[in-house]
Amino acid sequence: MTAQLIDGTAIAQKVRDEVKEKVAKRIAEGKSQPGLATVLVGDRIDSATYVNMKQKACAELGMASFHHPVPADVTQEDLEKLVRELNDDPKVNGILVQLPLPDHLDEERILRLINLEKDVDGFSPINLGRLAQKGREPLFVPCTPYGCIYLLKEAGVKIAGANAVVLGRSNIVGMPAALLLIKENATVTVVHSKTKDIPAVLREADIVIAAIGRTQMVRGDWLKPGVAVIDVGINGIPMLNEDGTPVISKKTGKPRQKLVGDVNFDEAKEVASFITPVPGGVGPMTIAMLMANTLRAAEIQDK
Numbered sequence: 001m002t003a004q005l006i007d008g009t010a011i012a013q014k015v016r017d018e019v020k021e022k023v024a025k026r027i028a029e030g031k032s033q034p035g036l037a038t039v040l041v042g043d044r045i046d047s048a049t050y051v052n053m054k055q056k057a058c059a060e061l062g063m064a065s066f067h068h069p070v071p072a073d074v075t076q077e078d079l080e081k082l083v084r085e086l087n088d089d090p091k092v093n094g095i096l097v098q099l100p101l102p103d104h105l106d107e108e109r110i111l112r113l114i115n116l117e118k119d120v121d122g123f124s125p126i127n128l129g130r131l132a133q134k135g136r137e138p139l140f141v142p143c144t145p146y147g148c149i150y151l152l153k154e155a156g157v158k159i160a161g162a163n164a165v166v167l168g169r170s171n172i173v174g175m176p177a178a179l180l181l182i183k184e185n186a187t188v189t190v191v192h193s194k195t196k197d198i199p200a201v202l203r204e205a206d207i208v209i210a211a212i213g214r215t216q217m218v219r220g221d222w223l224k225p226g227v228a229v230i231d232v233g234i235n236g237i238p239m240l241n242e243d244g245t246p247v248i249s250k251k252t253g254k255p256r257q258k259l260v261g262d263v264n265f266d267e268a269k270e271v272a273s274f275i276t277p278v279p280g281g282v283g284p285m286t287i288a289m290l291m292a293n294t295l296r297a298a299e300i301q302d303k
């Protein structure tokens, strides 16, 4: 079997086009321009890149973005003051504090402080709590897991009644992905670093969402034929020439890297019915869903 590719880039573009159209429409109707505030603490290159991509997406979709770079040694008090100011700013509909924060900061307190109606990352304990409760709905669903479920639905994968296995239980991906799948009536197993015999657990799965950050760990023979695989992992590995030597970048003089997921794609695609590539799968969806959440925040705040 050769799996059908779930094209995250194309599906994300469709979401972005819809958001862009709705933003233009609301502005034409005299409503406010949706605005996203990004807070970047310190100078981690990966975090700075993600924030930059989010600001660019805002510009492309006609939304305002307000960037707040903060020194790595910011005090808890000063960071909380900034979040309160953003909570009070009517031009700011969504607040995104880029994680992870430096160790001296109390991440939970910061996330709890974000006004619920501006919590476009969906990480506040109340939004996550509502995701976990039957009959309750969060105002915002965390962007990466939201993107995973969106991809499954776009591909036409039946979630209700399916056996789903989520690899990873982080607050930002694995756990909310499991909670979302339960809301969609899947039967869910969560695998983590203490799970015994992961291949045996995976072989029962109709749907796999892999979010562990372990290079190509999931092998083809761990999967049930016909499974739908969503690979969230982003891992850098050296790019190799045909003779096995590393490819050296002409620009930087350093070995070049390529991105791969948590799933061995070449093996898995022979077993699965659907699979997301890395890159071009979940990655573009995360930003698209953030844009959708920011528009939703503006709509909620209209009322």
Ligand code: NDP
Residues within 6 Å of the ligand: 144, 167, 168, 169, 170, 171, 172, 173, 174, 191, 192, 193, 194, 195, 211, 212, 213, 214, 232, 233, 234, 235, 282, 283, 284, 286
């Ligand atoms: P974390 O490091 O926070 O969590 C990793 C999870 O995987 C933990 O629950 C851990 O278990 C589990 N785990 C780690 N190693 C193993 C193992 N050998 N066997 C079984 N379980 C294991 O990672 P994140 O959730 O933040 O991210 C996961 C991956 O997704 C990363 O590659 C990250 O780069 C990527 N990512 C991609 C995004 C996108 O937009 N595409 C967005 C966010 C993340 P335990 O709890 O027991 O420690």
